[in-house]
Amino acid sequence: xxxxxxxxxxxxxxxxxxxxxxxxxxxxxxxxxxxxxxxxxxxxxxxxxxxxxxxxxxxxxxxxxxxxxxxxxxxxxxxxxxxxxxxxxxxxxxxxxxxxxxxxxxxxxxxxxxxxxxxxxxxxxxxxxxxxxxxxxxxxxxxxxxxxxxxxxxxxxxxxx
Amino acid sequence: xxxxxxxxxxxxxxxxxxxxxxxxxxxxxxxxxxxxxxxxxxxxxxxxxxxxxxxxxxxxxxxxxxxxxxxxxxxxxxxxxxxxxxxxxxxxxxxxxxxxxxxxxxxxxxxxxxxxxxxxxxxxxxxxxxxxxxxxxxxxxxxxxxxxxxxxxxxxxxxxxxxxxxxxxxxxxxxxxxxxxxxxxxxxxxxxxxxxxxxxxxxxxxxxxxxxxxxxxxxxxxxxxxxxxxxxxxxxxxxxxxxxxxxxxxxxxxxxxxxxxxxxxxxxxxxxxxxxxxxxxxxxxxxxxxxxxxxxxxxxxxxxxxxxxxxxxxxxxxxxxxxxxxxxxxxxxxxxxxxxxxxxxxxxxxxxxxxxxxxxxxxxxxxxxxxxxxxxxxxxxxxxxxxxxxxxxxxxxxxxxxxxxxxxxxxxxxxxxxxxxxxxxxxxxxxxxxxxxxxxxxxxxxxxxxxxxxxxxxxxxxxxxxxxxxxxxxxxxxxxxxxxxxxxxxxxxxxxxxxxxxxxxxxxxxxxxxxxxxxxxxxxxxxxxxxxxxxxxxxxxxxxxxxxxxxxxxxxxx
Numbered sequence: 001x002x003x004x005x006x007x008x009x010x011x012x013x014x015x016x017x018x019x020x021x022x023x024x025x026x027x028x029x030x031x032x033x034x035x036x037x038x039x040x041x042x043x044x045x046x047x048x049x050x051x052x053x054x055x056x057x058x059x060x061x062x063x064x065x066x067x068x069x070x071x072x073x074x075x076x077x078x079x080x081x082x083x084x085x086x087x088x089x090x091x092x093x094x095x096x097x098x099x100x101x102x103x104x105x106x107x108x109x110x111x112x113x114x115x116x117x118x119x120x121x122x123x124x125x126x127x128x129x130x131x132x133x134x135x136x137x138x139x140x141x142x143x144x145x146x147x148x149x150x151x152x153x154x155x156x157x158x159x160x161x
Numbered sequence: 162x163x164x165x166x167x168x169x170x171x172x173x174x175x176x177x178x179x180x181x182x183x184x185x186x187x188x189x190x191x192x193x194x195x196x197x198x199x200x201x202x203x204x205x206x207x208x209x210x211x212x213x214x215x216x217x218x219x220x221x222x223x224x225x226x227x228x229x230x231x232x233x234x235x236x237x238x239x240x241x242x243x244x245x246x247x248x249x250x251x252x253x254x255x256x257x258x259x260x261x262x263x264x265x266x267x268x269x270x271x272x273x274x275x276x277x278x279x280x281x282x283x284x285x286x287x288x289x290x291x292x293x294x295x296x297x298x299x300x301x302x303x304x305x306x307x308x309x310x311x312x313x314x315x316x317x318x319x320x321x322x323x324x325x326x327x328x329x330x331x332x333x334x335x336x337x338x339x340x341x342x343x344x345x346x347x348x349x350x351x352x353x354x355x356x357x358x359x360x361x362x363x364x365x366x367x368x369x370x371x372x373x374x375x376x377x378x379x380x381x382x383x384x385x386x387x388x389x390x391x392x393x394x395x396x397x398x399x400x401x402x403x404x405x406x407x408x409x410x411x412x413x414x415x416x417x418x419x420x421x422x423x424x425x426x427x428x429x430x431x432x433x434x435x436x437x438x439x440x441x442x443x444x445x446x447x448x449x450x451x452x453x454x455x456x457x458x459x460x461x462x463x464x465x466x467x468x469x470x471x472x473x474x475x476x477x478x479x480x481x482x483x484x485x486x487x488x489x490x491x492x493x494x495x496x497x498x499x500x501x502x503x504x505x506x507x508x509x510x511x512x513x514x515x516x517x518x519x520x521x522x523x524x525x526x527x528x529x530x531x532x533x534x535x536x537x538x539x540x541x542x543x544x545x546x547x548x549x550x551x552x553x554x555x556x557x558x559x560x561x562x563x564x565x566x567x568x569x570x571x572x573x574x575x576x577x578x579x580x581x582x583x584x585x586x587x588x589x590x591x592x593x594x595x596x597x598x599x600x601x602x603x604x605x606x607x608x609x610x611x612x613x614x615x616x617x618x619x620x621x622x623x624x625x626x627x628x629x630x631x632x633x634x635x636x637x638x639x640x641x642x643x644x645x646x647x648x649x650x651x652x653x654x655x656x657x658x659x660x661x662x663x664x665x666x667x668x669x670x671x672x673x674x675x676x677x678x679x680x681x682x683x684x685x686x687x688x689x690x691x692x693x694x695x696x697x698x699x700x701x702x703x704x705x706x707x708x709x710x711x712x713x714x715x716x717x718x719x
Contacts, residue, residue, distance in 0.1 A: 074333030
């Protein structure tokens, strides 16, 4: 079976040990976790966690069932891209001099990046997009000289119930 | 303490220490709860486990912070692997000191995350009643399991007006997988069409108290029933439809029958690797039906034709009602033929082997005793030869395979079932891991009998070295103390037996004796357990007992 990235969203109790228990499950059962993102949600005392998991359909099914079994997890679902909006945020710091600055700003404009910090020798861009487009931005800026990348990991929201 | 009494806990197993002093002080005010002072916390967990396995109730153990808590770990992991209802209470340092590397501080919540069904660190005393209520509920509902509650010292001391909640439940917790009404018809249709159906029934039948439904199903549809290692007792082994255990050291008949069958019905079991052998070669001609309470067990190991989710207490009677009566005379004729040619061999020559002891133990106790084991050859021989009649009679560490489990587990059963006959069958390796509990047994004048199979080896490891490592024995020779002197030192009744002729008399005397009894059986050193399927091999490749006749072996390869 082919391996690919899946996005899993879980509503969890926000208690001592919750994230520990989630991440422990991935390590213990050898599920490949690409990113995990947790934050407050609309219900007090609960959090929503978005996880990106690599594996085939069987791995994914096991992963969702094992997560569902955790006492911390209230609901869990595998979100496909048709029924959800998925975004990641990245900061990309590029070394810049007078000659290269224009080129960087052109890329930033075309790719919908925001300049969040500017110094004589560097530009820091922020991009919020799906992960593929972030990869694209990185590829475009790479030849110019990237000094630092910080990516948030994916967050996803279900739409079209 | 009030929480324990609310949950009908009459016995807990523990060991005091600095941070649990407040609880131990309070204990003196609650004479209705018996506290058993163990000699090592691991055994407190195993005793709670034995208590649970022999009663179906939640076992409770208690330890102090740091090393006390970490000593529970093997016992908790044992209970987790076998889905045993247990509540483990641990003390921790004062809540303001947590995270400072205080004396005897350890992150037991973090340590036990992968080996508990759930665990808690109680930070406010007002949460304590609710957490304890929830802990007992979680441990004993759905697929059961151990729950740990870590309580800092200041929380033990603090007073609270908080009441126990009137109802208990946890958002998002589904004790059992949802019943699917269609699954019964689908499963019944497959059963109707099958010519060679067979049931493999696990411990789920025991914990859901559905032995009667299993027996009725077997009778109604004329089904052979295999019990998994942990499922022994889910059907009376003397029932003509019971085939005993299958797999790595199961009986040839069960293993072969599954390979030949066209429908395997797994009920409350999880297709363990010791049972399936190489999964690719497992039951090659069969469709599979799987009953389980835990959705995550479906398709985890094998691909199933029909899954029947839900608590067996609901699903099994429902399936029984849906299934049409049938008979399978040709299938049974074949099975009887296999049975005839492939019994578990009790050697008739001069050699004195463990099988002589266990066969006799079964006979003299009329298969009625509570029996526990450690892990290894003696465990497999006991599983093969003891004809368990009922659920909750058998205690063995199946999943984790914990040496040293047998003796404390039997003690837990003896505390839970006063007046009953309880035997711990142990090897010389495992017994030396937890024999310090002899003192606990003596102090309580506990009626527990130890059947020590002493072959001077770690027998199962030695068997593998003989068979798969070219007879190169590496660190498997096991020295022992003089058990007679050891028993005398502890004040335990002792019998030693070194020949087959003395077995009966030894067991008779042991049965008549009061309090803890240690029987040492000095058996042949290099005996192997058969039949055997090598680890990773297909169940087609059963290695039969060489003592079986040539005619048998010819038949076996037919």
